[in-house]
Amino acid sequence: MERIEHRVCFGGWQNVYSHRSHAVDGAMRLAVYLPPQADTQKVPVLYWLSGLTCTEQNFITKAGAQRYAAEHGMAIVACDTSPRGGNVADDSTYDLGQGAGFYVDATVAPWSRHYRMYDYVAHELPALIEKNFPVTNRRAISGHSMGGHGALTIALKNPGRYCSVSAFAPIVAPSRVPWGERALSAYLGRDRELWRAYDATELVQTANEKIPLLIDQGDADEFLQTQLRPELLVTAAEAVGHPVRLRMRHGYDHSYYFIASFIGEHIAYHAKELRNAR
Amino acid sequence: MERIEHRVCFGGWQNVYSHRSHAVDGAMRLAVYLPPQADTQKVPVLYWLSGLTCTEQNFITKAGAQRYAAEHGMAIVACDTSPRGGNVADDSTYDLGQGAGFYVDATVAPWSRHYRMYDYVAHELPALIEKNFPVTNRRAISGHSMGGHGALTIALKNPGRYCSVSAFAPIVAPSRVPWGERALSAYLGRDRELWRAYDATELVQTANEKIPLLIDQGDADEFLQTQLRPELLVTAAEAVGHPVRLRMRHGYDHSYYFIASFIGEHIAYHAKELRNAR
Numbered sequence: 124m125e126r127i128e129h130r131v132c133f134g135g136w137q138n139v140y141s142h143r144s145h146a147v148d149g150a151m152r153l154a155v156y157l158p159p160q161a162d163t164q165k166v167p168v169l170y171w172l173s174g175l176t177c178t179e180q181n182f183i184t185k186a187g188a189q190r191y192a193a194e195h196g197m198a199i200v201a202c203d204t205s206p207r208g209g210n211v212a213d214d215s216t217y218d219l220g221q222g223a224g225f226y227v228d229a230t231v232a233p234w235s236r237h238y239r240m241y242d243y244v245a246h247e248l249p250a251l252i253e254k255n256f257p258v259t260n261r262r263a264i265s266g267h268s269m270g271g272h273g274a275l276t277i278a279l280k281n282p283g284r285y286c287s288v289s290a291f292a293p294i295v296a297p298s299r300v301p302w303g304e305r306a307l308s309a310y311l312g313r314d315r316e317l318w319r320a321y322d323a324t325e326l327v328q329t330a331n332e333k334i335p336l337l338i339d340q341g342d343a344d345e346f347l348q349t350q351l352r353p354e355l356l357v358t359a360a361e362a363v364g365h366p367v368r369l370r371m372r373h374g375y376d377h378s379y380y381f382i383a384s385f386i387g388e389h390i391a392y393h394a395k396e397l398r399n400a401r
Numbered sequence: 402m403e404r405i406e407h408r409v410c411f412g413g414w415q416n417v418y419s420h421r422s423h424a425v426d427g428a429m430r431l432a433v434y435l436p437p438q439a440d441t442q443k444v445p446v447l448y449w450l451s452g453l454t455c456t457e458q459n460f461i462t463k464a465g466a467q468r469y470a471a472e473h474g475m476a477i478v479a480c481d482t483s484p485r486g487g488n489v490a491d492d493s494t495y496d497l498g499q500g501a502g503f504y505v506d507a508t509v510a511p512w513s514r515h516y517r518m519y520d521y522v523a524h525e526l527p528a529l530i531e532k533n534f535p536v537t538n539r540r541a542i543s544g545h546s547m548g549g550h551g552a553l554t555i556a557l558k559n560p561g562r563y564c565s566v567s568a569f570a571p572i573v574a575p576s577r578v579p580w581g582e583r584a585l586s587a588y589l590g591r592d593r594e595l596w597r598a599y600d601a602t603e604l605v606q607t608a609n610e611k612i613p614l615l616i617d618q619g620d621a622d623e624f625l626q627t628q629l630r631p632e633l634l635v636t637a638a639e640a641v642g643h644p645v646r647l648r649m650r651h652g653y654d655h656s657y658y659f660i661a662s663f664i665g666e667h668i669a670y671h672a673k674e675l676r677n678a679r
Contacts, residue, residue, distance in 0.1 A: 131653045380409065384412070
């Protein structure tokens with residue numbers, strides 16, 4: 124891992140690394156916030172997954188999360204949203220290709236060559252972080268929009284791997300909304316049966332471990348009705364008795380101003396769940 | 402004023418406007434955060450001046466200040482750092498021209514046509530804000546780097562106009578550092594006597610009203626020795642009994658991670674001074 128940024132923030136370190144990923148077979152960038160507590164003890168980790176068009180930079184520069192991570196003694200890992208580079212398949216639109224990996228393992232060419240963001244986030248990343256940083260194996264996961272979809276699906280698919288999961292304005296049913304239909308048909312092909320493995324609303328119906336799902340959603344979000352549709356997940360979860368909490372936030376839109384306003388509550392929630400998991 | 406952004410943030414509104422400025426004779430962008438308290442009462446205003454290359458966006462997206470402004474019931478106004486546009490004089494370097502107005506009124510062509518950021522910030526902006534928003538006439542001012550220079554000089558030059566002033570990693574002696582020498586010689590000409598009117602270290606020696614100067618400075622700031630040199634201001638202030646407080650912050654650099662880490666303390670300081678001024 125090559126460290127390319129190293130800055131003190133709220134008494135801890137906001138670092139950015141470049142590393143060679145086996146999962147995506149290429150270079151990936153990765154942001155790691157280490158709170159002051161990590162100087163003297165191992166700390167738990169919150170994995171953050173960003174939305175369409177984002178890199179590892181958006182969350183660390185705009186969310187204001189470091190303050191709360193320093194308060195609670197939690198590391199935060201924020202990765203990129205896709206493989207990148209001139210030799211990596213891409214598309215000219217913002218919702219497919221680079222910046223739009225959708226946290227799946229693509230099976231269809233040309234995407235299958237590098238687009239294995241599910242494997243990267245669910246397997247390679249925790250191993251890499253736990254080998255190289257002063258962290259425990261207690262993990263939480265959260266994300267925004269496409270990254271909320273990633274957090275929910277990865278938590279549901281990996282019972283026991285995460286102590287807690289939350290999401291901001293997530294895509295909860297990618298099989299049934301335009302962003303998801305476009306990405307999943309490109310990355311996985313036309314057989315919709317195969318999409319179920321990456322659809323939180325489908326996965327929740329058969330989840331072994333009933334990890335509670337915490338979701339914040341702005342009611343002025345411009346994508347609420349067309350792309351996000353959190354009520355689909357709530358209905359599916361409640362039908363099988365899976366704990367879900369959807370908090371509608373009056374007036375908030377899809378921007379980082381929404382994330383910044385509530386990331387403190389999410390980090391406090393994860394801190395509590397991570398403590399209880401000890 | 403045309404409103405071009407309007408987003409809920411920490412229960413208040415983060416707005417961005419475009420307006421026609423008389424001072425710079427052109428369109429300017431302007432960010433205004435209104436805390437929740439502004440729904441029912443008039444609130445005081447913190448004016449924020451950004452550093453080289455910044456627009457009105459940097460502070461509102463990266464500093465995390467809205468949380469503290471909402472806590473303390475304070476509006477925050479963040480303006481651009483220069484006039485902008487195809488018909489506005491510019492330079493290909495980052496430290497002169499667009500994005501580098503230095504908060505002076507230029508007297509030398511071609512800059513004198515639009516570069517009147519001192520007049521804009523010190524006169525036009527408070528009048529515009531106090532006419533159009535639910536705010537009191539109690540004002541505080543702060544800024545970063547070139548904007549810290551702007552905040553210190555504008556407060557020192559306008560006794561009684563601001564209840565309090567603070568700065569992050571300010572340029573305190575532009576007459577004696579490369580950034581300042583380049584900008585002041587371009588905007589004001591070669592006569593260094595004229596530069597004194599925009600140099601905090603000079604102004605403090607003759608200030609009528611001894612408004613306390615609060616400065617935070619990272620000791621790992623890459624520009625500390627060459628461009629910032631806060632000790633020059635401290636020495637000059639102490640020689641005339643002008644109250645100054647310089648807090649060196651261990652490990653911090655010149656970035657927004659530094660500002661984000663301490664903006665909460667600055668806003669609390671201004672809130673207290675603004676209350677005491679009632």
